[in-house]
Amino acid sequence: MFSNRKNKSDENPYLPKPARIVKTLPQIPDHQLFQIRFEEQEMAETFKYRPGQFMMLSVVGTGEAPFSISSSPTRPGIIEFCVRRIGHVTDALFKLPPNALVGIRGPYGNGFPIEKLQGNNLLLVAGGLGMAPLRSLLWYTLDNRSKFKDVILMYGAKNPDDMLFKYELVNLIDRTDVKCLLTVDKKDKSAIWKAHVGVVTTLFDFVDINPSDTYAAICGPEVMFKFVLDALLKRDFSKDRILMSVERNMHCGVGKCGHCMIGYKYTCLDGPIFTYWDAINLPEMV
Protein backbone atom coordinates (compact mmCIF):
# COMPACT_ATOMS: atom_id res chain seq x y z
CA MET A 1 0.00 0.00 0.00
CA PHE A 2 1.10 3.55 -0.85
CA SER A 3 4.14 4.55 -2.82
CA ASN A 4 7.19 5.07 -0.64
CA ARG A 5 8.65 8.25 -1.95
CA LYS A 6 11.25 10.47 -0.33
CA ASN A 7 10.45 14.02 0.57
CA LYS A 8 11.57 16.04 -2.44
CA SER A 9 10.90 19.68 -3.13
CA ASP A 10 9.44 18.98 -6.58
CA GLU A 11 7.05 16.34 -5.36
CA ASN A 12 3.32 16.65 -5.06
CA PRO A 13 2.76 18.49 -1.77
CA TYR A 14 -0.65 16.87 -1.30
CA LEU A 15 0.54 13.26 -1.49
CA PRO A 16 -0.07 11.44 1.80
CA LYS A 17 2.74 9.14 2.93
CA PRO A 18 1.95 5.73 4.34
CA ALA A 19 2.02 5.44 8.11
CA ARG A 20 0.84 2.81 10.53
CA ILE A 21 -1.29 3.24 13.63
CA VAL A 22 0.93 1.20 15.92
CA LYS A 23 -1.12 1.75 19.05
CA THR A 24 -4.26 3.46 20.24
CA LEU A 25 -4.65 4.58 23.82
CA PRO A 26 -8.20 5.42 24.89
CA GLN A 27 -8.29 8.61 26.92
CA ILE A 28 -11.79 9.69 27.84
CA PRO A 29 -15.04 8.81 26.00
CA ASP A 30 -14.65 9.60 22.27
CA HIS A 31 -11.02 10.66 22.69
CA GLN A 32 -8.06 8.48 21.76
CA LEU A 33 -4.35 8.94 21.50
CA PHE A 34 -3.16 7.51 18.19
CA GLN A 35 0.48 6.48 17.98
CA ILE A 36 1.53 6.59 14.35
CA ARG A 37 4.76 5.62 12.65
CA PHE A 38 5.87 6.30 9.07
CA GLU A 39 5.94 3.05 7.14
CA GLU A 40 9.28 3.96 5.65
CA GLN A 41 12.00 3.30 8.22
CA GLU A 42 14.24 6.21 7.31
CA MET A 43 11.33 8.63 7.28
CA ALA A 44 10.22 7.42 10.71
CA GLU A 45 13.70 7.94 12.14
CA THR A 46 14.54 11.27 10.57
CA PHE A 47 11.15 13.01 10.70
CA LYS A 48 11.48 16.40 12.39
CA TYR A 49 8.85 18.79 13.67
CA ARG A 50 8.27 21.54 16.22
CA PRO A 51 5.86 21.52 19.13
CA GLY A 52 2.66 23.26 18.00
CA GLN A 53 2.80 22.02 14.40
CA PHE A 54 0.09 19.90 12.82
CA MET A 55 -0.23 17.22 10.15
CA MET A 56 -2.85 16.24 7.59
CA LEU A 57 -4.08 12.72 8.18
CA SER A 58 -5.98 10.67 5.58
CA VAL A 59 -8.19 7.67 6.08
CA VAL A 60 -8.39 5.90 2.72
CA GLY A 61 -11.86 6.24 1.27
CA THR A 62 -13.07 8.79 3.79
CA GLY A 63 -10.97 11.92 3.56
CA GLU A 64 -8.33 14.08 5.13
CA ALA A 65 -8.27 16.43 8.13
CA PRO A 66 -5.71 18.43 10.14
CA PHE A 67 -4.54 17.25 13.57
CA SER A 68 -2.12 18.89 15.96
CA ILE A 69 0.80 16.77 17.07
CA SER A 70 0.62 15.76 20.73
CA SER A 71 4.02 14.10 21.00
CA SER A 72 7.35 15.83 21.46
CA PRO A 73 10.10 15.83 18.79
CA THR A 74 12.50 14.93 21.60
CA ARG A 75 11.00 11.42 21.41
CA PRO A 76 11.37 10.49 17.74
CA GLY A 77 10.02 7.47 15.91
CA ILE A 78 6.40 7.70 16.93
CA ILE A 79 4.06 10.63 16.26
CA GLU A 80 1.08 10.99 18.57
CA PHE A 81 -2.28 12.60 17.83
CA CYS A 82 -4.94 13.09 20.47
CA VAL A 83 -8.20 12.89 18.53
CA ARG A 84 -11.79 13.65 19.43
CA ARG A 85 -14.36 11.62 17.52
CA ILE A 86 -16.33 14.48 16.09
CA GLY A 87 -16.48 14.42 12.27
CA HIS A 88 -16.47 11.91 9.43
CA VAL A 89 -12.67 11.53 9.22
CA THR A 90 -12.24 11.05 12.97
CA ASP A 91 -15.16 8.64 13.01
CA ALA A 92 -13.47 6.53 10.32
CA LEU A 93 -10.18 6.76 12.20
CA PHE A 94 -11.77 5.32 15.34
CA LYS A 95 -13.23 2.43 13.34
CA LEU A 96 -9.92 1.32 11.82
CA PRO A 97 -8.62 -2.14 12.78
CA PRO A 98 -5.40 -2.44 14.82
CA ASN A 99 -2.17 -1.72 12.94
CA ALA A 100 -4.07 -0.08 10.06
CA LEU A 101 -2.34 2.08 7.47
CA VAL A 102 -3.26 5.73 7.12
CA GLY A 103 -1.79 8.55 5.04
CA ILE A 104 0.00 11.46 6.70
CA ARG A 105 1.74 14.55 5.39
CA GLY A 106 3.41 17.47 7.07
CA PRO A 107 4.48 18.81 9.48
CA TYR A 108 2.74 22.10 8.74
CA GLY A 109 2.36 25.47 10.39
CA ASN A 110 4.80 27.59 12.33
CA GLY A 111 4.81 25.75 15.66
CA PHE A 112 5.95 27.40 18.89
CA PRO A 113 8.96 29.76 18.57
CA ILE A 114 11.18 27.47 20.65
CA GLU A 115 14.32 29.60 20.21
CA LYS A 116 12.51 32.63 21.64
CA LEU A 117 11.01 30.68 24.51
CA GLN A 118 14.36 29.32 25.70
CA GLY A 119 15.78 31.10 28.73
CA ASN A 120 12.31 32.20 29.85
CA ASN A 121 9.67 30.97 32.25
CA LEU A 122 6.86 29.13 30.50
CA LEU A 123 3.22 29.24 31.47
CA LEU A 124 1.08 26.69 29.65
CA VAL A 125 -2.67 27.18 29.96
CA ALA A 126 -4.93 24.52 28.47
CA GLY A 127 -8.62 23.78 28.51
CA GLY A 128 -10.23 20.53 27.35
CA LEU A 129 -8.79 19.24 24.07
CA GLY A 130 -6.44 22.26 24.08
CA MET A 131 -4.04 20.03 25.97
CA ALA A 132 -3.35 18.13 22.72
CA PRO A 133 -0.92 20.66 21.12
CA LEU A 134 0.39 21.92 24.49
CA ARG A 135 1.43 18.42 25.52
CA SER A 136 4.02 18.53 22.76
CA LEU A 137 5.48 21.75 24.16
CA LEU A 138 5.24 20.46 27.74
CA TRP A 139 7.33 17.36 27.07
CA TYR A 140 9.70 19.29 24.86
CA THR A 141 10.50 21.67 27.72
CA LEU A 142 10.76 18.89 30.30
CA ASP A 143 13.10 16.93 28.01
CA ASN A 144 15.20 20.09 27.56
CA ARG A 145 14.71 21.19 31.14
CA SER A 146 17.96 23.16 31.53
CA LYS A 147 17.05 25.48 28.65
CA PHE A 148 14.00 26.93 30.39
CA LYS A 149 13.40 28.70 33.69
CA ASP A 150 10.21 27.84 35.63
CA VAL A 151 7.66 25.70 33.82
CA ILE A 152 4.05 25.98 34.91
CA LEU A 153 1.13 24.02 33.50
CA MET A 154 -2.46 25.01 34.19
CA TYR A 155 -4.99 22.57 32.79
CA GLY A 156 -8.71 22.66 33.28
CA ALA A 157 -11.35 20.09 32.33
CA LYS A 158 -15.08 19.98 32.95
CA ASN A 159 -14.81 17.13 35.44
CA PRO A 160 -12.20 14.51 36.35
CA ASP A 161 -13.60 12.06 33.79
CA ASP A 162 -12.99 14.60 31.01
CA MET A 163 -9.32 15.18 31.75
CA LEU A 164 -6.96 14.13 28.97
CA PHE A 165 -3.61 12.53 29.80
CA LYS A 166 -4.84 12.42 33.38
CA TYR A 167 -2.42 9.84 34.81
CA GLU A 168 0.54 11.26 32.97
CA LEU A 169 -0.25 14.74 34.31
CA VAL A 170 -1.10 13.63 37.85
CA ASN A 171 2.37 12.10 37.96
CA LEU A 172 3.83 15.55 37.34
CA ILE A 173 2.21 17.04 40.45
CA ASP A 174 4.95 15.81 42.76
CA ARG A 175 7.81 16.77 40.49
CA THR A 176 9.88 19.73 41.57
CA ASP A 177 11.02 20.81 38.11
CA VAL A 178 7.49 21.64 36.92
CA LYS A 179 4.49 23.20 38.59
CA CYS A 180 1.52 21.16 37.43
CA LEU A 181 -1.81 22.71 38.38
CA LEU A 182 -4.88 20.72 37.43
CA THR A 183 -8.45 21.79 37.93
CA VAL A 184 -11.97 20.66 37.14
CA ASP A 185 -15.08 22.77 36.86
CA LYS A 186 -17.05 20.22 38.87
CA LYS A 187 -15.93 17.51 41.26
CA ASP A 188 -17.04 13.95 40.52
CA LYS A 189 -19.50 12.27 42.88
CA SER A 190 -17.01 9.73 44.18
CA ALA A 191 -14.84 12.62 45.38
CA ILE A 192 -11.62 10.88 44.35
CA TRP A 193 -10.44 14.16 42.81
CA LYS A 194 -8.05 15.76 45.29
CA ALA A 195 -6.74 18.64 43.17
CA HIS A 196 -8.31 22.04 42.62
CA VAL A 197 -11.95 22.72 41.68
CA GLY A 198 -12.85 25.85 39.69
CA VAL A 199 -12.37 27.30 36.21
CA VAL A 200 -8.80 27.38 34.90
CA THR A 201 -8.30 31.09 35.65
CA THR A 202 -8.73 30.46 39.38
CA LEU A 203 -5.35 28.70 39.22
CA PHE A 204 -3.66 32.07 38.72
CA ASP A 205 -4.07 32.58 42.49
CA PHE A 206 -1.51 29.84 43.11
CA VAL A 207 1.34 31.22 41.06
CA ASP A 208 3.59 34.21 41.17
CA ILE A 209 4.58 35.15 37.62
CA ASN A 210 7.01 37.74 36.42
CA PRO A 211 5.60 38.76 33.02
CA SER A 212 8.87 40.28 31.78
CA ASP A 213 10.64 36.92 31.43
CA THR A 214 7.67 34.62 30.88
CA TYR A 215 5.92 33.36 27.77
CA ALA A 216 2.35 32.12 28.04
CA ALA A 217 1.04 29.47 25.63
CA ILE A 218 -2.73 29.04 25.54
CA CYS A 219 -4.98 26.52 23.86
CA GLY A 220 -8.56 25.65 24.56
CA PRO A 221 -12.15 26.36 23.65
CA GLU A 222 -13.04 29.86 22.39
CA VAL A 223 -14.68 30.90 25.70
CA MET A 224 -11.58 30.00 27.67
CA PHE A 225 -9.32 32.24 25.58
CA LYS A 226 -11.15 35.37 26.65
CA PHE A 227 -10.89 34.72 30.38
CA VAL A 228 -7.28 33.57 30.25
CA LEU A 229 -6.32 36.60 28.14
CA ASP A 230 -7.97 38.88 30.70
CA ALA A 231 -6.03 37.21 33.50
CA LEU A 232 -2.72 37.55 31.63
CA LEU A 233 -3.27 41.16 30.60
CA LYS A 234 -4.21 42.01 34.20
CA ARG A 235 -0.79 40.67 35.17
CA ASP A 236 0.88 42.97 32.62
CA PHE A 237 1.81 40.32 30.09
CA SER A 238 3.08 41.89 26.88
CA LYS A 239 0.84 41.03 23.92
CA ASP A 240 3.65 39.35 22.03
CA ARG A 241 4.51 37.09 24.96
CA ILE A 242 1.08 35.49 24.78
CA LEU A 243 0.96 32.63 22.27
CA MET A 244 -2.33 31.12 21.16
CA SER A 245 -2.92 27.94 19.17
CA VAL A 246 -6.04 28.31 17.03
CA GLU A 247 -8.28 26.03 14.99
CA ARG A 248 -9.82 26.61 11.55
CA ASN A 249 -11.33 24.60 8.71
CA MET A 250 -8.50 23.31 6.51
CA HIS A 251 -8.46 21.38 3.24
CA CYS A 252 -4.86 21.65 2.05
CA GLY A 253 -2.60 22.61 4.96
CA VAL A 254 -0.20 24.42 2.63
CA GLY A 255 -1.70 27.87 2.03
CA LYS A 256 -3.67 27.21 -1.17
CA CYS A 257 -7.27 26.21 -0.52
CA GLY A 258 -8.17 29.40 1.36
CA HIS A 259 -10.34 27.90 4.10
CA CYS A 260 -8.21 28.73 7.13
CA MET A 261 -7.66 32.36 6.16
CA ILE A 262 -8.12 34.80 9.04
CA GLY A 263 -7.96 38.38 7.77
CA TYR A 264 -4.68 38.28 5.92
CA LYS A 265 -3.01 35.27 7.48
CA TYR A 266 -3.27 31.59 6.77
CA THR A 267 -3.71 29.54 9.92
CA CYS A 268 -1.87 26.71 8.15
CA LEU A 269 1.21 28.74 7.15
CA ASP A 270 1.39 31.75 9.48
CA GLY A 271 -0.23 29.87 12.40
CA PRO A 272 -1.62 27.86 14.06
CA ILE A 273 0.41 29.63 16.77
CA PHE A 274 -0.40 33.35 16.84
CA THR A 275 0.65 35.96 19.36
CA TYR A 276 -2.11 37.95 21.01
CA TRP A 277 -0.78 40.97 19.10
CA ASP A 278 -1.37 39.08 15.83
CA ALA A 279 -4.81 38.17 17.09
CA ILE A 280 -6.01 41.68 17.84
CA ASN A 281 -4.79 42.80 14.43
CA LEU A 282 -6.61 40.03 12.64
CA PRO A 283 -10.33 40.56 12.19
CA GLU A 284 -12.60 37.74 13.39
CA MET A 285 -9.94 36.33 15.66
CA VAL A 286 -10.95 37.46 19.14
Added chain:
Amino acid sequence: MKIVTLPKENFTEFIEHLRAFGEIHAPTKRSEKSIVFAPVSDLSEIELNYTRTILPLKKYFFKPVDVMFNFCPEKGYEVPIEEADKKYVIFGVHPCDIHGLKILDLVFGGRYADTYYLTRRGKAAIIGLDCIADDLCFCRSTGTDFVDSGFDLFLSDIDNSYLVRVGTSLGDDIVRAADTLFHEVDKEDRDAYKRKSIQRRESFRTEIQLQDLPEIIDLEYENEVWQEVGRKCLSCGTCSMVCPTCYCYAVFDGLKLDASSGQRKRRWDSCLFKDYALVAGGHNFRAERASRVKNRYFHKQRGFVSQYGRPSCVGCGRCKAHCPAGIDIVDVVTALRSEIRV
Protein backbone atom coordinates in the same frame (compact mmCIF):
# COMPACT_ATOMS: atom_id res chain seq x y z
CA MET B 1 11.29 43.92 -25.47
CA LYS B 2 11.26 42.65 -29.02
CA ILE B 3 8.38 44.15 -30.97
CA VAL B 4 7.30 43.31 -34.52
CA THR B 5 4.17 43.85 -36.59
CA LEU B 6 1.79 41.35 -38.07
CA PRO B 7 -0.12 42.73 -41.09
CA LYS B 8 -3.79 41.74 -40.88
CA GLU B 9 -3.66 40.04 -44.27
CA ASN B 10 -1.27 37.53 -42.64
CA PHE B 11 -3.52 36.91 -39.66
CA THR B 12 -5.20 33.74 -41.00
CA GLU B 13 -1.85 32.24 -41.79
CA PHE B 14 -0.58 33.23 -38.34
CA ILE B 15 -3.42 31.36 -36.61
CA GLU B 16 -2.77 28.31 -38.80
CA HIS B 17 0.90 28.58 -37.92
CA LEU B 18 0.04 28.50 -34.19
CA ARG B 19 -1.28 24.95 -34.55
CA ALA B 20 2.30 23.74 -34.64
CA PHE B 21 2.64 24.89 -31.03
CA GLY B 22 -0.46 23.24 -29.59
CA GLU B 23 -4.23 22.93 -29.68
CA ILE B 24 -5.65 26.41 -30.21
CA HIS B 25 -8.17 27.74 -27.71
CA ALA B 26 -9.72 31.15 -28.25
CA PRO B 27 -12.77 33.24 -27.33
CA THR B 28 -15.77 31.85 -29.22
CA LYS B 29 -19.44 32.66 -29.23
CA ARG B 30 -21.57 30.19 -27.27
CA SER B 31 -24.79 32.17 -27.58
CA GLU B 32 -25.84 35.73 -28.39
CA LYS B 33 -24.40 37.15 -25.18
CA SER B 34 -21.98 34.45 -24.09
CA ILE B 35 -18.36 34.19 -25.03
CA VAL B 36 -16.24 31.29 -23.80
CA PHE B 37 -12.68 30.11 -24.26
CA ALA B 38 -12.94 26.90 -26.29
CA PRO B 39 -10.96 24.91 -28.84
CA VAL B 40 -11.24 26.37 -32.34
CA SER B 41 -10.83 24.59 -35.63
CA ASP B 42 -11.38 27.58 -37.86
CA LEU B 43 -10.41 31.23 -37.68
CA SER B 44 -14.02 32.27 -38.28
CA GLU B 45 -14.96 30.87 -34.87
CA ILE B 46 -12.73 33.36 -33.04
CA GLU B 47 -14.42 36.42 -31.55
CA LEU B 48 -11.77 39.08 -31.85
CA ASN B 49 -13.86 41.94 -30.47
CA TYR B 50 -15.18 40.30 -27.31
CA THR B 51 -15.10 42.04 -23.93
CA ARG B 52 -15.08 39.17 -21.44
CA THR B 53 -15.61 35.44 -21.41
CA ILE B 54 -17.89 33.82 -18.79
CA LEU B 55 -15.03 31.96 -17.10
CA PRO B 56 -11.47 33.23 -16.96
CA LEU B 57 -8.43 31.16 -17.87
CA LYS B 58 -8.16 29.47 -14.48
CA LYS B 59 -10.43 26.72 -15.82
CA TYR B 60 -7.50 25.40 -17.86
CA PHE B 61 -4.96 25.17 -15.06
CA PHE B 62 -7.07 24.93 -11.92
CA LYS B 63 -10.02 22.89 -13.10
CA PRO B 64 -13.54 23.25 -11.67
CA VAL B 65 -13.25 19.63 -10.55
CA ASP B 66 -9.86 18.00 -10.51
CA VAL B 67 -8.75 14.48 -9.62
CA MET B 68 -5.85 14.76 -7.19
CA PHE B 69 -5.30 11.07 -6.50
CA ASN B 70 -6.67 7.68 -7.36
CA PHE B 71 -6.67 5.43 -4.33
CA CYS B 72 -7.28 1.86 -3.37
CA PRO B 73 -6.33 -0.10 -0.24
CA GLU B 74 -3.50 -1.97 -2.00
CA LYS B 75 -1.74 0.91 -3.72
CA GLY B 76 -2.62 3.86 -1.54
CA TYR B 77 -2.69 7.27 -3.22
CA GLU B 78 -1.49 7.64 -6.81
CA VAL B 79 -1.29 10.77 -8.93
CA PRO B 80 -3.39 10.29 -12.09
CA ILE B 81 -1.50 10.39 -15.36
CA GLU B 82 -2.35 13.43 -17.45
CA GLU B 83 -2.53 13.47 -21.22
CA ALA B 84 1.18 13.28 -21.86
CA ASP B 85 2.71 16.49 -23.15
CA LYS B 86 -0.35 17.78 -24.92
CA LYS B 87 0.30 21.44 -25.56
CA TYR B 88 -2.09 24.36 -25.83
CA VAL B 89 -2.03 27.80 -27.36
CA ILE B 90 -4.53 30.10 -25.70
CA PHE B 91 -5.17 32.97 -28.06
CA GLY B 92 -6.92 36.27 -27.42
CA VAL B 93 -6.29 36.77 -23.71
CA HIS B 94 -7.00 40.27 -22.41
CA PRO B 95 -4.59 42.07 -20.06
CA CYS B 96 -6.85 41.64 -16.99
CA ASP B 97 -6.92 37.88 -17.47
CA ILE B 98 -3.16 37.72 -17.92
CA HIS B 99 -2.84 39.61 -14.62
CA GLY B 100 -5.27 37.10 -13.14
CA LEU B 101 -2.95 34.27 -14.16
CA LYS B 102 0.06 36.08 -12.72
CA ILE B 103 -1.78 36.32 -9.40
CA LEU B 104 -2.68 32.62 -9.48
CA ASP B 105 0.98 31.86 -10.25
CA LEU B 106 1.90 33.58 -6.98
CA VAL B 107 -0.67 31.62 -5.01
CA PHE B 108 -0.06 28.19 -6.53
CA GLY B 109 3.69 28.63 -6.67
CA GLY B 110 5.83 29.36 -3.64
CA ARG B 111 6.96 27.03 -0.91
CA TYR B 112 4.45 24.23 -1.48
CA ALA B 113 4.19 24.44 -5.26
CA ASP B 114 0.90 23.07 -6.59
CA THR B 115 2.06 20.49 -9.11
CA TYR B 116 -1.34 20.19 -10.82
CA TYR B 117 -1.58 23.88 -11.63
CA LEU B 118 2.06 24.41 -12.53
CA THR B 119 2.35 21.37 -14.79
CA ARG B 120 -0.61 22.51 -16.90
CA ARG B 121 0.57 26.08 -16.84
CA GLY B 122 3.85 24.98 -18.37
CA LYS B 123 2.04 23.38 -21.31
CA ALA B 124 0.16 26.43 -22.51
CA ALA B 125 1.34 29.35 -24.60
CA ILE B 126 -0.50 32.58 -23.82
CA ILE B 127 -1.17 35.00 -26.67
CA GLY B 128 -2.62 38.26 -25.45
CA LEU B 129 -4.89 40.63 -27.32
CA ASP B 130 -5.76 44.19 -26.40
CA CYS B 131 -9.34 45.29 -25.92
CA ILE B 132 -11.76 48.19 -25.68
CA ALA B 133 -13.43 48.57 -22.27
CA ASP B 134 -17.16 48.48 -21.62
CA ASP B 135 -19.00 50.00 -18.64
CA LEU B 136 -18.26 47.03 -16.41
CA CYS B 137 -14.48 47.17 -16.87
CA PHE B 138 -12.48 48.94 -14.18
CA CYS B 139 -9.05 47.47 -14.89
CA ARG B 140 -7.58 50.93 -15.30
CA SER B 141 -8.32 51.50 -11.59
CA THR B 142 -6.75 48.18 -10.61
CA GLY B 143 -3.68 48.85 -12.77
CA THR B 144 -4.31 45.78 -14.90
CA ASP B 145 -5.30 47.40 -18.21
CA PHE B 146 -1.78 46.85 -19.49
CA VAL B 147 0.66 43.94 -19.15
CA ASP B 148 4.38 43.77 -19.66
CA SER B 149 4.85 40.09 -18.79
CA GLY B 150 2.87 36.90 -18.40
CA PHE B 151 2.37 36.37 -22.14
CA ASP B 152 4.36 34.71 -24.87
CA LEU B 153 3.06 37.11 -27.50
CA PHE B 154 0.79 40.12 -27.10
CA LEU B 155 -1.13 41.58 -30.04
CA SER B 156 -2.32 45.19 -30.14
CA ASP B 157 -4.61 46.26 -32.94
CA ILE B 158 -3.14 49.21 -34.88
CA ASP B 159 -5.73 49.26 -37.71
CA ASN B 160 -3.94 47.60 -40.64
CA SER B 161 -1.63 45.48 -38.52
CA TYR B 162 -1.15 44.05 -35.07
CA LEU B 163 1.75 45.27 -33.05
CA VAL B 164 3.25 42.09 -31.58
CA ARG B 165 5.23 42.20 -28.35
CA VAL B 166 7.39 39.14 -27.79
CA GLY B 167 7.39 38.21 -24.09
CA THR B 168 9.20 34.90 -23.86
CA SER B 169 11.63 32.63 -25.62
CA LEU B 170 8.67 30.48 -26.73
CA GLY B 171 7.04 33.60 -28.18
CA ASP B 172 10.24 34.32 -30.07
CA ASP B 173 10.25 30.74 -31.41
CA ILE B 174 6.71 31.26 -32.72
CA VAL B 175 7.72 34.46 -34.50
CA ARG B 176 10.97 33.06 -35.88
CA ALA B 177 9.35 29.91 -37.19
CA ALA B 178 7.20 32.08 -39.49
CA ASP B 179 9.29 35.19 -39.89
CA THR B 180 7.91 36.03 -43.32
CA LEU B 181 4.57 36.84 -41.66
CA PHE B 182 6.07 39.57 -39.50
CA HIS B 183 7.58 42.95 -40.30
CA GLU B 184 9.80 45.37 -38.49
CA VAL B 185 8.09 48.23 -36.70
CA ASP B 186 8.27 51.50 -38.66
CA LYS B 187 7.37 55.08 -37.75
CA GLU B 188 3.85 54.73 -39.10
CA ASP B 189 3.26 51.74 -36.79
CA ARG B 190 4.61 53.62 -33.78
CA ASP B 191 2.32 56.59 -34.47
CA ALA B 192 -0.64 54.29 -35.01
CA TYR B 193 0.05 52.52 -31.71
CA LYS B 194 0.17 55.82 -29.83
CA ARG B 195 -3.07 57.00 -31.45
CA LYS B 196 -4.73 53.70 -30.49
CA SER B 197 -3.40 53.98 -26.98
CA ILE B 198 -5.23 57.29 -26.48
CA GLN B 199 -8.40 55.84 -27.99
CA ARG B 200 -8.16 52.87 -25.64
CA ARG B 201 -7.56 55.08 -22.60
CA GLU B 202 -10.69 57.03 -23.44
CA SER B 203 -12.76 53.87 -23.52
CA PHE B 204 -12.60 53.56 -19.73
CA ARG B 205 -15.68 55.02 -18.11
CA THR B 206 -15.77 53.22 -14.78
CA GLU B 207 -13.35 54.13 -12.03
CA ILE B 208 -12.88 53.20 -8.43
CA GLN B 209 -10.32 54.63 -6.10
CA LEU B 210 -8.22 51.72 -4.81
CA GLN B 211 -4.98 53.39 -3.73
CA ASP B 212 -5.61 53.53 0.03
CA LEU B 213 -8.51 51.10 0.07
CA PRO B 214 -6.77 48.68 2.51
CA GLU B 215 -6.75 51.44 5.14
CA ILE B 216 -10.33 52.45 4.36
CA ILE B 217 -11.44 48.83 4.73
CA ASP B 218 -9.73 48.63 8.14
CA LEU B 219 -11.45 51.87 9.17
CA GLU B 220 -14.83 50.77 7.85
CA TYR B 221 -14.69 47.25 9.24
CA GLU B 222 -17.90 47.82 11.23
CA ASN B 223 -19.66 49.82 8.49
CA GLU B 224 -23.36 49.10 8.00
CA VAL B 225 -22.63 48.54 4.29
CA TRP B 226 -21.53 44.97 5.03
CA GLN B 227 -24.89 44.18 6.60
CA GLU B 228 -26.70 45.67 3.62
CA VAL B 229 -24.65 43.76 1.07
CA GLY B 230 -25.08 40.66 3.23
CA ARG B 231 -28.87 41.05 3.04
CA LYS B 232 -28.71 41.23 -0.77
CA CYS B 233 -26.21 38.41 -1.29
CA LEU B 234 -27.63 34.97 -2.09
CA SER B 235 -24.46 33.07 -1.06
CA CYS B 236 -24.53 31.47 -4.49
CA GLY B 237 -20.79 31.81 -5.04
CA THR B 238 -21.13 32.91 -8.67
CA CYS B 239 -18.71 35.81 -8.11
CA SER B 240 -16.06 33.34 -6.93
CA MET B 241 -16.56 30.96 -9.83
CA VAL B 242 -16.19 33.67 -12.50
CA CYS B 243 -13.37 35.52 -10.72
CA PRO B 244 -9.97 35.17 -12.40
CA THR B 245 -8.20 35.22 -9.03
CA CYS B 246 -10.52 33.24 -6.73
CA TYR B 247 -8.55 30.10 -6.00
CA CYS B 248 -10.31 28.51 -3.02
CA TYR B 249 -11.05 24.85 -3.33
CA ALA B 250 -12.57 22.04 -1.29
CA VAL B 251 -11.12 18.53 -1.15
CA PHE B 252 -13.31 15.46 -0.95
CA ASP B 253 -12.97 11.71 -1.38
CA GLY B 254 -15.34 9.76 -3.57
CA LEU B 255 -15.72 5.99 -3.64
CA LYS B 256 -16.70 3.74 -6.51
CA LEU B 257 -20.02 2.01 -6.02
CA ASP B 258 -18.34 -1.26 -5.02
CA ALA B 259 -16.16 0.71 -2.54
CA SER B 260 -13.04 -1.03 -3.84
CA SER B 261 -11.32 2.16 -4.92
CA GLY B 262 -11.95 5.84 -5.30
CA GLN B 263 -10.62 9.28 -6.04
CA ARG B 264 -9.56 12.27 -4.01
CA LYS B 265 -10.84 15.32 -5.86
CA ARG B 266 -10.90 19.03 -5.40
CA ARG B 267 -13.53 21.43 -6.64
CA TRP B 268 -13.83 25.19 -6.77
CA ASP B 269 -15.16 26.47 -3.48
CA SER B 270 -16.47 29.88 -2.45
CA CYS B 271 -15.96 31.75 0.81
CA LEU B 272 -19.59 32.80 0.44
CA PHE B 273 -20.86 29.25 0.91
CA LYS B 274 -22.28 28.70 4.37
CA ASP B 275 -20.06 25.74 5.26
CA TYR B 276 -16.84 27.38 4.15
CA ALA B 277 -15.51 28.09 7.65
CA LEU B 278 -17.38 25.31 9.41
CA VAL B 279 -15.25 22.99 11.53
CA ALA B 280 -15.97 19.49 12.82
CA GLY B 281 -18.09 19.77 15.93
CA GLY B 282 -20.34 22.38 14.38
CA HIS B 283 -18.65 25.71 15.09
CA ASN B 284 -18.91 28.06 12.10
CA PHE B 285 -16.42 30.93 12.13
CA ARG B 286 -18.51 32.80 9.52
CA ALA B 287 -22.10 31.75 10.09
CA GLU B 288 -23.52 35.17 9.12
CA ARG B 289 -23.82 35.98 5.43
CA ALA B 290 -22.66 39.55 6.02
CA SER B 291 -19.45 38.25 7.60
CA ARG B 292 -18.78 36.11 4.54
CA VAL B 293 -19.36 38.99 2.12
CA LYS B 294 -17.08 41.19 4.19
CA ASN B 295 -14.44 38.48 4.25
CA ARG B 296 -14.46 38.25 0.46
CA TYR B 297 -13.89 41.98 0.01
CA PHE B 298 -11.42 42.05 2.86
CA HIS B 299 -9.37 39.26 1.35
CA LYS B 300 -9.34 40.67 -2.19
CA GLN B 301 -8.66 44.28 -1.33
CA ARG B 302 -6.92 44.17 2.04
CA GLY B 303 -5.64 40.72 2.96
CA PHE B 304 -4.02 39.96 -0.38
CA VAL B 305 -2.16 43.27 -0.26
CA SER B 306 -0.53 42.25 3.03
CA GLN B 307 0.38 38.85 1.67
CA TYR B 308 1.48 39.57 -1.88
CA GLY B 309 1.83 43.35 -2.11
CA ARG B 310 -1.17 44.04 -4.37
CA PRO B 311 -4.93 43.59 -4.33
CA SER B 312 -6.10 40.41 -6.06
CA CYS B 313 -8.88 42.15 -8.01
CA VAL B 314 -8.03 42.69 -11.69
CA GLY B 315 -11.07 44.82 -12.62
CA CYS B 316 -12.47 42.41 -15.22
CA GLY B 317 -16.08 43.15 -14.21
CA ARG B 318 -17.21 39.51 -14.21
CA CYS B 319 -18.57 39.57 -10.64
CA LYS B 320 -20.70 42.59 -11.51
CA ALA B 321 -21.83 41.07 -14.79
CA HIS B 322 -22.95 37.77 -13.26
CA CYS B 323 -24.17 38.54 -9.72
CA PRO B 324 -27.86 37.51 -9.68
CA ALA B 325 -28.51 39.97 -6.83
CA GLY B 326 -26.91 42.87 -8.68
CA ILE B 327 -24.14 43.48 -6.14
CA ASP B 328 -21.57 45.76 -7.71
CA ILE B 329 -18.07 46.05 -6.30
CA VAL B 330 -17.82 49.62 -7.55
CA ASP B 331 -20.91 50.59 -5.51
CA VAL B 332 -19.62 48.78 -2.43
CA VAL B 333 -16.25 50.51 -2.59
CA THR B 334 -17.87 53.88 -3.26
CA ALA B 335 -20.18 53.38 -0.30
CA LEU B 336 -17.27 52.48 1.97
CA ARG B 337 -15.45 55.60 0.89
CA SER B 338 -18.30 58.09 1.08
CA GLU B 339 -21.17 56.44 2.94
CA ILE B 340 -23.44 56.46 -0.10
CA ARG B 341 -26.03 53.75 0.37
CA VAL B 342 -25.63 50.71 -1.86
